[in-house]
Structure formats: structure tokens, C-alpha cells
Amino acid sequence: MNIKLRLTALALAALTALPALGGCAASASGDRRIIRIGHNQSTNHPTHIALLEFESFIESKLGDKYDVQVYPSELLGSQTDMVQLTQTGAIDFCVASNSILETFSENYTLFNMPYLFASADAYHAAMDDEAVTGPIFDSTKKAGFESVTWIDAGTRNFYTINKPVNTPADLKGLKIRVQQSPTNIEMMRLLGGSATPMGFGDVYTALQSKIIDGAENNEMALVDNGHGDVCKYYSYDMHQMIPDLLIGNCAFLDGLSAEERAVFDEGFALINQVERKEWVAAIENAKDKAQNEQGVQFLYPDTKPFQEAVAPMHDAILAKYPDLQPIYDLIQGYNAEYPSTAS
Helix, strand or coil, rough: CCCHHHHHHHHHHHHCCCCCCCCCCCCCCCCEEEEECCCCCCCCCHHHHHHHHHHHHHHHHHHHCCCEEEEECCCCCCCHHHHHHHHCCCCCCECCCCCCHHHHHHHHHHHHHHCCCCHHHHHHHCCCCCHHHHHHHHHHHHHHHEEEEECCCCCEEEECCCCCCHHHHHHHHHHEEEEECEEEEEHHHHHHCCCCCCHHHHHHHHHHHCCEEEECCCCCCCHHCCHCCCCCCEEEEEECCCEEEEEEHHHHHCCCCCCHHHHHHHHHHHHHHHHHEEEHHHHHHHHHHHHCCCCCCEEECCCCHHHHCCHHHHHHHHCCCHHHHHHHHHHHHHHHHHHCCCC
16 A cells, blocks of 8 residues: 555656646657546556547547556546646546536536436436536536546445345444545435445455445446455445546647547547446456355345435435436436336
8 A cells, every 4th residue: 555655646746747737748759748547447447448448549540649648546646636636737637436526516416316317228328418418517617627428337336344235224333435425425324324435445445444334336346446355245226326427627628629629529439438338248247256256245125215215315406406407307307218127
């Protein structure tokens, strides 16, 4: 861990030492502009694979002008660090959780709403609709960045060290790591657990040392981040389907020519396409490895009691943020078109 912290500090120091961090970094190979992209996943993760495809695509089209460099595994700092670096232009892009973006724009609160989407099909259809995503993606421009594409992160479910979760009552007395957002803290309060917000990179150590009793995330966290080595119960309560977002610095994006921006937009669409394809295979592989190598038991509780416990959040959030109502209504249309197939 100390080595990782030193690497992070060195990476951040190197970035801040560069001249004109607002967007004039030149590569050592000549006049090509370096484009730095940071994320917190491993090199095996679908997100990293998709970003490498983006790197290849941009350099195949604009390689005489741009040198794309992808930094995985929090090499440029935590997600919060990377969002701030993107905001200032110290780096150009990063992958951020929706929960962090909620602190910059209330519009992102909507995606954190538990049980917002009835099914994965409804989730995908809604996220592909610019009428849904546009007002949310553009809402942080005043803060200096905007979302340029969404990244599928599957469904979020509870996983625990030694106590299976089959009903909300099973969460009582358990300290559960949640993403750092007011919405997630309120969700855990209504479900009866004790919310413990912390950065993703700190979760494994907190589980191992029993500072927390469990967490909530997708199946990839079990294998790719080792959480299944400690947590032996994974419960499909499916409380959230929250996208990750690739955000870009507005000054950099606005400085692109129309032709360059068209290429970048095509590249952003490619990220989404590749990541979603890789995600399907990665989840199947993660489940197989979690069961057969880590000894994780997958549980399939009735989701209704969980939905009922957090249902008041829908009305409360919409009452607090009435401007989100039209987007919420659009999503309900997709829910009607693609209802849950769960029994």
C-alpha cells in the first residue's frame, strides 16, 4: 500500500510540475498533445480494455496531433482526486462514479436513486436516450467538465463477510461500505444498515481488517479487486443500476476543431460499445471464479421488501429536485416497455 501511495504521489507531482496544465502538455516524441485518462480499475477490467480501444482509435485518426495515455488502478489518485484534476485541466479525462458527480450537480442524484430502473434492458435503453442523459451530462459544465459517455457497471448488490443478506432485516447492525453520496447513505438508513462511505481503493483493506462487515457493488469487485477472498455471501437484491461516467475537461473539448470533435465523439461511442460487450463476458467469468475459486455463495432474495423499504426516496428526491421529474418520467416509460422478468 505504501508503494501505491508513493506512486500516486509521484504521478500527481509529475502532473502538477508540467507547464501550463490547462491544456498545453506536449509529448516527448514531438509536438503531439498528450491526452491523459485516469481510472480506478485494473488492466483486466472492461473499462480499461475499452479505453485502450479509444486510445488506438484516436491515434489511428489523429495520431499526428495526439498521444493518448491511459492510467489504470488509481495511478493518478483516487476518483475524487482525478475528478478534481480533470476539472482543473491537469488531466483531460477520467472515469468517475455517479456518486462523486452527485456532489457537483444535483441532476446526478437521479441515477443514484435505488430501483430507478426496472430491468437491465430498461436501464440500457434509457441511458442510450440523449433526452435522458443530455441534461444530466451537461449539468457540470460550469464546474469545468462534462460527461462524454456512460459506462455500464451492472447492478449493485450487497456482499458480506459472514452473514447472508436475504431481507433488509439482515442488514441491521452491519457496517456496509457505500459510495460517497448522500443518496447512498440515506438508502442504507432506510434499509437498516450502517452506511460507511469510503473510496473504492480502501474497501479491500477495510473488509480484511473487519472495519466493515460488507459492501455493495457488482460481481467484478469480488474477483478483480479481491473482495470475494473475504466476503463469502453475495445477495442479488439489485438495489441500483448506476453508470460510471467518462468525464472530460471542458477547455480541452471546446478547443477541438469541429472535425476533431467528431472523431472524439466517435471514440466516446466506441468506449461505450466495447465496454458493454466486454462487460457481459467479464461478469460471467467473475461469477464462475467467485463461486469455484473464492467460495462465494450467490443468493437470490425477494427484492420486493428492499424496494418497499426505499420507496419513499423516490418521492423525496423528486420533491427536492422537481426539475428531475421529466427525466424520471421518461425512464418510467422505458420501465413499462422493459419490465423486470424476475419472479
